[in-house]
Amino acid sequence: MMMGTKLVTLLFILILTLISVPFSAAFHVGVNYGTVANNLPPPHQVANFLKTKTNINHVKIFDANPEILAAFSGTTGISLTVTVPNSDIPSLSKLPKARSWLSNSILPFLPETSIRYIAVGNEVIATSNKTLIGHLLPAMESLASALHLANVTGISVSTPHSLGILSGSSEPPSSGKFREGYDKAIFAPMLNFHNRTKSPFMVNPYPYFGFGPETLNYALFNSIDVVVVDPVTKLNYTNMFDAQVDAVYSAMKRLGYGDVDIVVAETGWPSAGETNQTGVGLEYAAAYNGNLVKHVNSGKGTPLMPNRVFETYIFSLFNENLKPSVSEQNYGLFKPDFTPVYDVGIMKTDQVRLY
Template sequence: MGSKILLLLTFINSVSLSTAEFTVGVNYGRVADNLPPPSQVSQFIITQTTINHVKIFDANPDVIKAFANTNISLTITVPNDAVSAVSKPSAAQSWVYDNVLPFLPATKIKRILVGNEILATGDKAVISRLLPSMKAIHSALQSANVEIQVSTPHSLGILSVSDPPSSGRFRRVYDRVIFAPILEFHRQTKTPFMVCPYPYFGYNEKTLDYALFKPNGGVLDKATGVNYTNMLDAQMDAVYSAMKRVGYGDVDIVVAETGWPSAGNPNQFGVSVDDAASYNGNLMKHMNSGAGTPLMPNRTFETFIFSLFNENLKTKGPSPEAPSPSSDTGTKKWCITKEEATDAELQANIDFVCGSGVDCKPIQGGGPCYEPDNVRSHASYAMNAYYQAHGRNDFDCDFSNTGVVSSSDPSYEECAYAA
């Protein structure tokens, strides 16, 4: 398998765990044309690692069968383009009968995920069908007398506030209309709320040690007096605070994705094999220590590292194994709002960016970019900050067709846009 499994090896070799209750798994993405066959992958995981949880982004039968008669627990996914369809009971039952039942009990299918980061798509029609689809899949499993969990992963863009962690809250309106009902489903079915925290998307040169779990002075949450010594705990506690704010602090949390790239853009600070090994190794130690987080002490979180392979056919989004090549040609570029974008769309962009770990302090009261105090100005700054933080790829400025890349510097007075 060669260098494709570099990240997996770096975190396996960087920590030795003897506990039988191993809680760290791996995401097995397959958007590539140069991967070994699933049977070879499963044998590698079984014989060369201590991993016993694997998550895939579809329900590929060859992959599911490759883990038959093993000790691996498999999480499979209803693809995003099928989420709306399976909201109908008959379609959900067909999906379960086609993609789940034929492989039981040989393959240990632990969980079915209905879509992946559906809220981040901004597709209101699909978002409205997410919970009905989760319920329909759950009912189909019950009808088949099968005990398999049902959940769905969320990016941290679901948060409108994440700093400090104790102030974490879901995006406005979505908190009661979307997340409270989803969390009620999880409470009733005893299934986890799944999130994808990525310190990689929020670090800078000053906070690299904080992001990598290395010794550092920490970041103080003045509201609670808690000093956070790693960014992941802060992100997790922000999610917990948001859940607690709507009355569901008792629902378990699972980390569906997190990781750190072993390669990035030329001269990119903080991206190397050593940094990937540091993050993933320290992550494993931390998640299996039982220490939990400051607001969720003495807890162990099931966690999936992203990702097992470089996926050479991916065309959207940076991969924490190896980010997509930047579209940067040496010319400075900025991401700004399109003229036709509505205030509602731009506010959603602000909520997504500021909830994803990007620093939005400059557009908060008293910040250098707070004035003019309007949605369009704030959104332009936030969208550019996200675009710059994610590698300056054109697709990082799309924002559901509300952003555009510009070569004109939008900075003004004391408000400096990154480039």
């Protein structure tokens, strides 16, 4: 009888474990909430929609819009990444200005609004603006110091980078390295900052910008077979996203900072584009982002970083009708009326199917 009771108990625990894994497992996919449009719903509706209807728990905005920050007050489980505009970087490199910006833009909303990261600018290196680039790390240092002086914990400072930070020889992934002249002058001290402050290195990998006719399925996560074998590591790659992230990791490791966390600050695929634009359409966007969600939440990591989870932000939450091109207007997961453009498995009703 005792053995039977133990067996039943063990089976009960096992069932509970199996049931609880999908719902207790962290959802690692967030969204970029852009606002370059004239038809978007008010922020309080957006915050309520994300909280009640989706599994999204990370939201990145491209400024420090007080209306948005206030709208996410009390949205338990959703954290924000707030962005400093590129134009503000030089002034924020001075501690007094950084403290003033923090006092005006962030502190009034804490702790009711959960803020996870402050992103200092966006793809600053890609601007080739020497003034911005020269002030980037000092601004990051100043904001980190301002947070410390304000006794704020739980907010990290970072800056998102395009894959243009890598040299042209970053294929295969094991050969990834930062652009010559930028590696030791810019990225070594920046990675040292990330290492000291335990903040992540943010990158914006877009397989959409890297595919050709022969690599479309590889870019969309639709390849079952191995497409790329790294001749150095002998590791196999079935999708371009992993290859791009591993190339960044290789560049970081080359400078001695392979332990710094990586956050994917942007990635996505447009659901519409210009006439005769190949690889663009509803089915392609649904395939990329749907497969991305499954891949990230699987926790399998990448070939060079197995079992490592990457907080990943899809670009973007809404279609934005004031962007300059058709494709840029159609990166959204949702239309302005909250209708899904396509299904990628982020709605609460998708929980069982997702995992």
